[in-house]
Amino acid sequence: MPRYELHPIGWVESPLVDRASAPRQGDEGAPEAWLVFDPDMRGGIRHLEVGTEIIVLTWLDRARRDVLVVHPRGDPDHPRRGVFSTRSADRPNPIGLHTVRIVEIDGTRIRVRNLEAMNRTPIVDIKPVLGPVEER
Amino acid sequence: MPRYELHPIGWVESPLVDRASAPRQGDEGAPEAWLVFDPDMRGGIRHLEVGTEIIVLTWLDRARRDVLVVHPRGDPDHPRRGVFSTRSADRPNPIGLHTVRIVEIDGTRIRVRNLEAMNRTPIVDIKPVLGPVEER
Numbered sequence: 001m002p003r004y005e006l007h008p009i010g011w012v013e014s015p016l017v018d019r020a021s022a023p024r025q026g027d028e029g030a031p032e033a034w035l036v037f038d039p040d041m042r043g044g045i046r047h048l049e050v051g052t053e054i055i056v057l058t059w060l061d062r063a064r065r066d067v068l069v070v071h072p073r074g075d076p077d078h079p080r081r082g083v084f085s086t087r088s089a090d091r092p093n094p095i096g097l098h099t100v101r102i103v104e105i106d107g108t109r110i111r112v113r114n115l116e117a118m119n120r121t122p123i124v125d126i127k128p129v130l131g132p133v134e135e136r
Numbered sequence: 137m138p139r140y141e142l143h144p145i146g147w148v149e150s151p152l153v154d155r156a157s158a159p160r161q162g163d164e165g166a167p168e169a170w171l172v173f174d175p176d177m178r179g180g181i182r183h184l185e186v187g188t189e190i191i192v193l194t195w196l197d198r199a200r201r202d203v204l205v206v207h208p209r210g211d212p213d214h215p216r217r218g219v220f221s222t223r224s225a226d227r228p229n230p231i232g233l234h235t236v237r238i239v240e241i242d243g244t245r246i247r248v249r250n251l252e253a254m255n256r257t258p259i260v261d262i263k264p265v266l267g268p269v270e271e272r
Contacts, residue, residue, distance in 0.1 A: 002258065004142040004195050006229050027269060043204040044228070046218035054220075057231055059140045068179040082182035084190075084262035092180070093142050093260045095193055095231070122138065124229045126220035133163060 006059055008122035009044070010037035010108075016118045019062060024073055025087065026098055026114040033115040035123055037108040045126070050105055056098040057125040058117050063094035096121070099129065142195055144258035145180070146173035146244075152254045155198060159252045160209055161223065162234050166252040171259055173244040181262070186241055192234040193261040194253050199230035232257070235265065 014033035016022045023030045035056065037045055048054065067090040072078040074088075083091040096117055104111035150169035152158045159166045171192065173181055184190065203226040208214040210224075219227040232253055240247035 002144060002197075004144075004197070004258070004260075006140040006142060008138060008140075009228055025266065025269070041204065041220075041228070044218045044220045046205075047221040048218070049221075055233065057229075057233075061138075061140070068177065069182075082180045082184070084177075084180045085183040085185075085264050087263060087266065091261065092145055092177070093193075095261050097191065097193075097233075097263060122140070124140075125227060125231050127223060127233060128221050130161065130223065133161075 006124050008059065008124060009041045010035055010123040012058065012115065012117045012119060012121040012123060014115060014117065014119045016116070019118060022118055023116045026100060026116045030114045030116040032103065032111060032113050033117070035110040035112060039108055042108055045108065045110065048102060048105065048110060048126070050102050053099055053101050053129045055127040055129060056100055056115065056123060058096035058098065059122045059124050060089045060094035060096045061122060062118070063089040063091065065092055065094060067091065095124070142260050144195065144260060145177045146171055146259040148194065148251065148253045148255060148257040148259060150251060150253065150255045152252070155254060158254055162236060162250040162252045166250045168239065168247060168249050169251040169253070171246040171248060175244055178244055181244065181246065184238060184241065184246060184262070186238050189235055189237050189265045191263040191265060192236055192248070192251065192259060194232035194234065195258040195260050196225045196230035196232045197258060198254070199225040199227065201228055201230060203227065231260070
């Protein structure tokens with residue numbers, strides 16, 4: 001079986017330090033946070049702009065990878081479901097997917113709104129939100 | 137520097153075999169394709185349903201990882217941009233992000249519409265598209 005190696009491009013700096021108290025999604029009361037990029041990534045983050053929405057992909061390094069079935073939102077009253085029909089952090093490849101808005105850029109540090117990832121979470125990719133086909 | 141290991145959960149079966157002729161995004165004329173899951177993932181894909189939209193994360197194994205600046209859409213007439221403000225496949229961690237609709241389920245094979253990933257691309261995660269907060 002092939003394996004692929006992720007190399008973090010940066011890390012999250014956030015007031016969230018405890019999984020139990022973190023919001024489940026960014027639009028459920030998540031705080032502002034800094035995306036702190038490796039200085040080697042400077043060329044890649046050029047052209048990111050304050051005010052725009054971006055998609056942040058993280059590696060949820062505190063998740064369990066041996067789980068295929070969960071109670072959605074960690075609520076035992078919710079019937080168990082296969083992880084791929086949930087947003088559980090626990091899953092075979094715990095990649096976090098976060099849509100956030102840029103509020104400040106300071107060199108290789110980018111401040112964003114509504115990020116539910118915890119402090120020190122590795123960042124593995126950033127993508128723009130796609131607009132309509134004719135504007136690409 | 138920490139490294140993280142991705143384990144494919146399945147593979148794409150698609151008529152697309154050539155990067156040069158593949159559409160740039162799923163909504164730009166991409167064909168139907170099968171997501172073929174490892175039989176061990178059966179528990180995780182339960183509850184995926186025909187007619188729903190899902191987010192497929194892939195590992196773009198034919199991409200270049202040493203590129204930080206590209207001409208968007210591969211067009212030399214477009215000024216070069218940092219890769220994190222483009223959807224280029226070439227990037228430090230070439231994770232593909234695809235929103236597709238399920239059209240058929242056959243055991244551990246799931247047929248989807250509008251997938252621009254090429255044949256044999258590894259699948260690393262599946263997530264539901266999130267609805268409004270009050271319906272989660």
